[in-house]
Amino acid sequence: MPRDERPDVIVVSSKGQVVIPQSLREKLRIKPGSKLLVYGYNDALIMKKFEIPDVRRKLEALFKRIDRRIAKYGELSEEEIDEEIRRYRREKRSR
Secondary structure (H helix, E strand, C coil): CCCCCCCCCCCCCCCCCCCCCHHHHHHHCCCCCCEEEEEEECCEEEEEEECCCCHHHHHHHHHHHHHHHHHHHCCCCHHHHHHHHHHHHHHHHHC
């Protein structure tokens, strides 16, 4: 833990709920509806922010890319579309 961070004491409610301190919510960008993975490890409780990728946004970006290529070169074969998808995935992994 960095030296400037001090642990906070929180209280568990009768329903088993806890409040994550505001400073941590802001730092980790945890907002209402955010997903957290929670698991126990020995005597510790670990929470990790869990982000579900926005598949729709990614698909729209891929479709726009393919549409631009079709506008420039004409219709694409299935193999060319598959190659464009593979290229897009490689680029996303390398970022």
